[in-house]
Amino acid sequence: MGKHADPDTLLLRMPSLRAVKAFVAAAKYESFTRAAEALCVTQAAISRQIRELEAFLGAQLFVRVGRAVELTPAGAIFFEAAQMSFVNIAQAADRIRSTPVHKHVLTLCCSPAFSAFWLSHHLPEFRANNPDIDLNLVATQNFVNMEPGVEPDIIISKIPKVAEGYKSYPLCHDVIYPICTPLFLEQHPDINTLEGIRDAALLNLSPIGRSGVAEHVDWGVWFAFQNIDLDERPACAPPILNANDYSLIINMVLSHQGIALGWNQLVEGMLERGVLVQPVKQQMTLRNSLHYLACRENAVDDEVGSRVRDWILSKFER
The missing domain is CATH 1.10.10.10 (Winged helix-like DNA-binding domain superfamily/Winged helix DNA-binding domain)
Known part of the structure; x- marks a missing residue:
């Protein structure tokens, strides 16, 4: 019965x-x-x-x-x-x-910034070498409470144990430093010092609406790490722009509107291409936290899942 x-x-x-x-x-x-x-x-x-x-x-x-x-x-x-x-x-x-029967579909979940600046830079290579895999990309800041029906095979986040049934692999620490365009540096040569940067047009990543992200680093935190008081900016300094959208901040940097903090894994490609530069060498490394790649356990041994996992891990080996 x-x-x-x-x-x-x-x-x-x-x-x-x-x-x-x-x-x-x-x-x-x-x-x-x-x-x-x-x-x-x-x-x-x-x-x-x-x-x-x-x-x-x-x-x-x-x-x-x-x-x-x-x-x-x-x-x-x-x-x-x-x-x-x-x-x-x-x-x-x-x-x-x-979806063709010979295609394998894999859902990858990450933050909007990682999707916009890391994946967009590396995906052409992956797609050229893996034509049999269709990636379904889901960008979110809320990795704990996802929408119903969203069941990623791979999650990239700063959460060590994102959910039951996933195996985590460490990717990298956050390395954070000032970035601007070569033209902005040429027009503002005084930003080659920490005090010069402090007094310049700063584009600041606001914590508002980013509660799903781990520790937050803004200009105040970064300058404090360098023993510089952001409150000592002169009254005539340009106003600080605050936004919680990192893509907006980077686009403003690229249009020569100011200086922002760059997270190395997101901006290193633009630095290598010369689109962005570091006006100073000082940086901040968050050694108490990591980014992780979380792979669904039933995909760890799956040939397609392991291929995507190993490709991402290979990009962070150095």
Whole structure:
């Protein structure tokens, strides 16, 4: 005898998906007739499905305006949720249908900054050498409480034990130093000293909204490490810009708007290409914390998972 399943309250509370599909089409086209044409059914079928949905919800969803229909307040609430759900379902179906059987899909999760500045620099090489692997990249700052359905094979973060079922490998310490463009340094030669940098146009990474990140280093912390008091900036110094988006700060640096702190693993490629420079040699190394690569344990021995893992580890060996 099969195992008895308890009633699923969530599924029992769900209306008919066929009725919801008819509703979404009618709301999108503001017409039962056009909805019927789009779904290749009769107008009577659309009307019947919407009547059944309204009866299920106990609310009117449409009002007639001439030959068209408009959503009621209740209909607008339901359309917003239903439309987004159908978009998610359609996109997931497209990913499944469009993935060739010989392709291997691996989900990699990391911070937006790591994705923008490290992965974007190294991915062309990986994709050229691994054409049979499709990487699904998920950028987030919240590695502990991810969205439902996000189950990464590999996570790159500063959390030693990101979740059960993952094996962690150390990648690197944070090495942090000032960065600017060669043009900005040429225009402001006085920033070749710590005091000159302190008094210059500083672009500061704010901790606001970054609670999911480990320790935070801003200009105040960095200067204190160098025994420099940021509060001693003269009144005539340019205002400090604060932003919690590292991509914005780097883009402002690249457009010669000021000096920012550079995390070595993120900016070393731009330094090597000469796009950025270090106006001073002083730096700060956080030796009490590391970045980690966390690999799902069932992917450790998987040929594809181990290939991606070993490729990332090889980039940090030096």
